[in-house]
Amino acid sequence: MSDKPRHSNPDTLFSDPLRAPGPFRFDSDVVSVFPDMIRRSVPGYETVIAMSGLLAGRFARPHSNVYDLGCSLGATTLSMRRHIEVPDCVIVGIDNSAAMIARCRELIDRDPGSVAVELREGDILKSDIANASMVVLNYTLQFVPREHRLDLLKGIADALLPGGILVLSEKVVFPDESLNQLNIDLHHDFKRAHGYSDLEIARKRDSIENVLVPESIEQHRKRLASAGFSSSDVWFQCFNFASIIALK
Numbered sequence: 001m002s003d004k005p006r007h008s009n010p011d012t013l014f015s016d017p018l019r020a021p022g023p024f025r026f027d028s029d030v031v032s033v034f035p036d037m038i039r040r041s042v043p044g045y046e047t048v049i050a051m052s053g054l055l056a057g058r059f060a061r062p063h064s065n066v067y068d069l070g071c072s073l074g075a076t077t078l079s080m081r082r083h084i085e086v087p088d089c090v091i092v093g094i095d096n097s098a099a100m101i102a103r104c105r106e107l108i109d110r111d112p113g114s115v116a117v118e119l120r121e122g123d124i125l126k127s128d129i130a131n132a133s134m135v136v137l138n139y140t141l142q143f144v145p146r147e148h149r150l151d152l153l154k155g156i157a158d159a160l161l162p163g164g165i166l167v168l169s170e171k172v173v174f175p176d177e178s179l180n181q182l183n184i185d186l187h188h189d190f191k192r193a194h195g196y197s198d199l200e201i202a203r204k205r206d207s208i209e210n211v212l213v214p215e216s217i218e219q220h221r222k223r224l225a226s227a228g229f230s231s232s233d234v235w236f237q238c239f240n241f242a243s244i245i246a247l248k
C-alpha cells in the first residue's frame with residue numbers, strides 16, 4: 001500500500017535573496033521542484049495522497065468517473081489508480097498549468113497501471129464534471145478565487161452519483177487567534193525541520209499571499225452544506241492543513 005518515493009530536484013526557488021519572488025505561479029520552475037516542495041511544505045501530504053487511494057478503492061463505481069481537480073503531477077491520480085479495481089472507471093485529472101499537465105502526462109505514461117486516465121489542461125471552473133463516483137480537490141480549492149468556490153462545489157455535488165464522495169484538502173486558518181498563530185508557527189517549524197531557512201520561509205509566505213487564500217474548517221463545512229452535501233467532517237489534520245470528506 002505504500003507509495004513509491006517521487007524523485008524531484010530539490011526546491012531552492014526561494015533561497016536566492018537577490019531574486020524578487022513575485023506572486024506564486026505553477027510555472028515550469030515550480031514543476032521542476034514540485035514533488036520536493038510539496039512534501040517539505042505540507043504536513044501530512046504523503047498520508048493524504050495515500051489515503052485518497054484507499055478511499056478510491058472503496059468509492060469508485062463501475063462505469064463512472066473519478067476526478068482529480070488540480071492534479072499537478074498526478075500524485076493523487078496515481079494513488080487512486082493503484083487502488084481502483086472496478087471495471088470501466090476513468091480517472092480524469094484536470095489542471096490549468098500547461099507545464100504541470102505536460103509533466104504529469106509523462107509520469108502517467110510511465111506508470112504501469114491499467115485503469116484509464118484522461119488528463120485535461122483546463123480551468124476546473126469551466127470543466128465538464130459528470131457521472132462522478134468520487135471527486136478530489138487536494139490543496140486546490142485554496143487557489144480558486146473565493147467568489148467562485150461555492151459554484152464549483154455546487155457543480156461537483158450535482159455531478160456526484162448517489163453515494164458519491166468529495167475529498168477536500170486545504171491549508172486552513174483558525175478562528176481563535178492564539179491557536180491560529182500556534183499552528184502557523186508549527187507549520188514553519190515543520191518547514192525548518194525539512195531544511196528550509198527562515199529566509200526561504202518568509203519569501204514563500206510573501207509569494208503565496210493573496211494567491212493561496214485559506215479559510216477555516218467551519219467556513220468549508222458550511223459551504224459544503226450550502227453546495228448540497230448531506231454531511232462532512234475532518235478525517236485528517238496536521239497543524240494548519242486539514243482534509244475533509246463530504247458525502248452527497
Ligand SMILES: C[S@@+](CC[C@H](N)C(=O)[O-])C[C@H]1O[C@@H](n2cnc3c(N)ncnc32)[C@H](O)[C@@H]1O
Binds near residue numbers: 026076095
Ligand atoms: C498545490 S497544487 C495541487 C497538488 C495536487 N493535487 C497533489 O496532490 O499533488 C494546486 C494545483 O491546482 C492547480 N489549479 C489551481 N487553480 C486551478 C484552476 N482554476 N483550474 C485548474 N487547476 C487549477 C494548479 O495549477 C496546481 O497544479
Ligand SMILES: O=C(O)C(=O)C[C@]1(C(=O)O)C=C[C@@H](O)C=C1
Binds near residue numbers: 042139204
Ligand atoms: O503554505 C505554504 O507555505 C505552502 O507552501 C503550501 C503549498 C500548498 O499548500 O499548496 C503552497 C504552494 C505549493 O504548491 C506547495 C505547498
